[in-house]
Amino acid sequence: MKTLAPVAAVDVLEDATWLDPVVAIEQKLSHALIQPQWLRDILHGVPQGHPLHPVLVQLPLGAWFSAAFLDLVPGSEDASRRLVGAGVVASVPAVAAGYADYGDLHEQQMRVGLVHAGANFTAIGLYSVSWLARRSGRHGLGKVLSFAGLSIAGLGGYLGGHLSFRQASGVNHAEDVPHRVEPGWHSLGPVDELPTGTLARRTVGEVPVVVLRQESSDAVFVLADACSHLAGPLHEGELTSGTPGEGPCITCPWHGSTFSLRDGAVLNGPATAPQPSFDTRVVDGRLEVSLPGAG
Numbered sequence: 461m462k463t464l465a466p467v468a469a470v471d472v473l474e475d476a477t478w479l480d481p482v483v484a485i486e487q488k489l490s491h492a493l494i495q496p497q498w499l500r501d502i503l504h505g506v507p508q509g510h511p512l513h514p515v516l517v518q519l520p521l522g523a524w525f526s527a528a529f530l531d532l533v534p535g536s537e538d539a540s541r542r543l544v545g546a547g548v549v550a551s552v553p554a555v556a557a558g559y560a561d562y563g564d565l566h567e568q569q570m571r572v573g574l575v576h577a578g579a580n581f582t583a584i585g586l587y588s589v590s591w592l593a594r595r596s597g598r599h600g601l602g603k604v605l606s607f608a609g610l611s612i613a614g615l616g617g618y619l620g621g622h623l624s625f626r627q628a629s630g631v632n633h634a635e636d637v638p639h640r641v642e643p644g645w646h647s648l649g650p651v652d653e654l655p656t657g658t659l660a661r662r663t664v665g666e667v668p669v670v671v672l673r674q675e676s677s678d679a680v681f682v683l684a685d686a687c688s689h690l691a692g693p694l695h696e697g698e699l700t701s702g703t704p705g706e707g708p709c710i711t712c713p714w715h716g717s718t719f720s721l722r723d724g725a726v727l728n729g730p731a732t733a734p735q736p737s738f739d740t741r742v743v744d745g746r747l748e749v750s751l752p753g754a755g
């Protein structure tokens with residue numbers, strides 16, 4: 461079956477490099493405006509372990525769909541106006557979460573994200589004017605503006621779906637690791653050949669892992685190397701000591717997600733999913749690793 465024209469058009473949009481000057485400005489603004497880091501983490505969805513933006517967009521869209529239905533029912537003008545206004549208000553946190561995510565995408569995702577955001581801002585503008593028109597008694601104009609807003613929000617939603625399901629933004633890029641690692645223990649070679657106090661890349665079967673052999677305690681920590689955010693190479697990241705409770709941490713070189721090397725927990729986003737963490741043991745001088753839940 462051939463790819464439908466809209467998907468092909470968005471594929472072209474992914475490579476629209478002429479958008480890049482605006483993309484770069486918006487990326488800087490995302491990081492400048494949405495601060496501090498704890499706020500970015502909440503908006504990314506780090507505490508709940510899932511991106512927050514897809515959840516928050518349900519609120520304005522639900523209100524606006526309901527308003528569209530009521531616009532077809534005579535005598536529902538007041539309820540419809542309230543729903544239109546509620547949708548505009550509910551769009552504020554959805555925009556904030558999306559804007560936080562936008563600043564930590566790769567270039568092709570940001571080009572699509574820019575148009576996605578532009579469509580949604582246009583829809584919010586149309587609904588805002590619709591609410592004003594309805595409040596001044598011009599219900600016919602308000603309905604026309606609302607249906608125009610719903611159509612453009614539909615385009616924004618289509619691009620959001622492309623971002624999520626075609627370009628894999630917001631998904632867990634380490635989800636495949638337990639399915640690619642055989643159950644049981646795997647040798648990573650003589651433990652003495654591992655450098656101490658620095659990150660090293662090894663492979664378990666075909667799965668890359670990042671290894672830290674601590675100088676102080678000889679403890680060895682092993683995580684999947686491809687960052688759960690967008691598959692950045694963690695072995696090229698920055699090693700930090702972390703707090704006593706966290707132990708050593710690793711910060712991704714691409715967008716700065718920070719994971720505990722002890723258990724792969726996300727300490728800072730944009731990643732929302734933990735990094736697969738291997739159990740380790742030393743047998744006859746050789747380091748062995750095993751991934752809980754593998755297979």
Ligand code: FES
Pocket residue numbers: 564687688689690691692712713714715716717729730731
């Ligand atoms: S790839 Fe984005 S933070 Fe690691």
